[in-house]
Amino acid sequence: MRSSHHRNHHARRLLCLTALACFVVGGTAYACTRKAAVPQLPELPAESLAQPAENGAQQSTLTAAQAQALLDDPRMILVSRTHPITEDYPIETKECGSATAINKTLQTEAAEAFLSMQAAAARDGVDVRMQSGYRSVSYQKKLYDNKTQYYRDKGLSEAAAREKAAAIVNPPGCSEHNCGLAADLNSPEHTDLTEGFENTEAFRWLSAHAVEYGFILRYPKNAEAVTEITYEPWHWRYVGPENAALIQQSGLCFEDAVAVLQKLAAGEKITG
Numbered sequence: 001m002r003s004s005h006h007r008n009h010h011a012r013r014l015l016c017l018t019a020l021a022c023f024v025v026g027g028t029a030y031a032c033t034r035k036a037a038v039p040q041l042p043e044l045p046a047e048s049l050a051q052p053a054e055n056g057a058q059q060s061t062l063t064a065a066q067a068q069a070l071l072d073d074p075r076m077i078l079v080s081r082t083h084p085i086t087e088d089y090p091i092e093t094k095e096c097g098s099a100t101a102i103n104k105t106l107q108t109e110a111a112e113a114f115l116s117m118q119a120a121a122a123r124d125g126v127d128v129r130m131q132s133g134y135r136s137v138s139y140q141k142k143l144y145d146n147k148t149q150y151y152r153d154k155g156l157s158e159a160a161a162r163e164k165a166a167a168i169v170n171p172p173g174c175s176e177h178n179c180g181l182a183a184d185l186n187s188p189e190h191t192d193l194t195e196g197f198e199n200t201e202a203f204r205w206l207s208a209h210a211v212e213y214g215f216i217l218r219y220p221k222n223a224e225a226v227t228e229i230t231y232e233p234w235h236w237r238y239v240g241p242e243n244a245a246l247i248q249q250s251g252l253c254f255e256d257a258v259a260v261l262q263k264l265a266a267g268e269k270i271t272g
Contacts, residue, residue: 067264075109075214075240077179078258081166081228084173087137091180098129100191106133107180110214110238114183117213126205127187131234134180141172181238182218198233206236211248214241223253 070076079085094111096118097104106114114130121128135143147169151161176182184193187202197203210216218237219229237254239247247257260270 062264064265064267067261070243070246071258071261071265073240073243075181075238076243076258077181078254079174079176079179080255081170081174084171085137085178086173089137089179091134093134093180096130097133098131101130102132103135103177104130104133105180106130106183106238109240110181110183113213113215113238113241117210117215120209120213121202121205124205126201127189128202128206129186129188130183131186131191131193132184133177133182135175135177137172137178140170140175140178144169144171176218176235176237183215183236183238184234185236186234193232193234195231195233203233210236211244212241214238214244216244216247216254218254220253223255226253226255 077085092108093105094108095104096106096111096114105111111133118128118130144165147165148161151164152158154161156164172178177184185202185206186193186197187200189202190197190200206215207217215236215238217233218235219227219232221231224230239254247254250257250260252260263270
């Protein structure tokens with residue numbers, strides 16, 4: 001018999017999946033016509049989050065076409081070690097990094113969204129800065145190769161050196177920074193890219209407002225088993241305002257949100 005903890009976890013996950021599917025319906029029009037103005041998400045009653053089936057289970061109301069439209073949004077690209085991008089991934093960038101930033105650019109839309117967000121934070125007396133943004137796949141390869149060589153020089157075998165290097169630097173094409181939609185953020189009160197950033201006014205402001213500008217906390221707490229990345233309060237990912245709102249409403253991490261959409265696009269029903 002499953003414990004109450006496992007039952008509660010299953011129930012919370014089911015509600016998140018159903019919430020994503022229901023809220024996505026309100027944003028699908030934008031995903032299908034991305035040149036149109038961003039619509040306001042509809043005000044849905046709480047009971048609309050769950051659509052009971054005849055057997056009492058909850059199920060999604062999102063169609064396969066609607067789910068596929070969201071997956072086709074280039075801002076929703078999933079980049080990870082199991083979903084690498086190629087070196088010829090098309091990208092146009094704009095500078096938005098701070099004076100001390102290592103990589104100062106993001107994709108143009110993401111950069112403009114960050115600059116708007118930064119200005120809004122400043123109006124609230126909060127200083128948010130972009131410390132690291134877009135890295136080309138070739139640049140990522142250089143970082144990875146250098147780290148691999150470091151461990152070779154330590155006497156590790158080729159396989160061991162690559163594995164050790166990959167624990168610190170993502171292999172080329174496997175870092176979100178390679179798509180130009182990921183930004184490492186900091187502030188003068190905490191310049192290091194460490195967990196201490198979560199104790200800053202900048203992080204608290206981002207947690208409350210980043211979604212309005214299309215950014216989500218990419219590697220949240222308690223999602224390491226899915227993302228395979230430890231908690232990073234400084235790492236924010238641009239997906240667009242309407243997509244960010246949908247993901248936040250769902251309560252899912254990005255991998256889980258994409259997985260749900262892929263199931264629905266394949267014609268599977270999300271039920272409990």
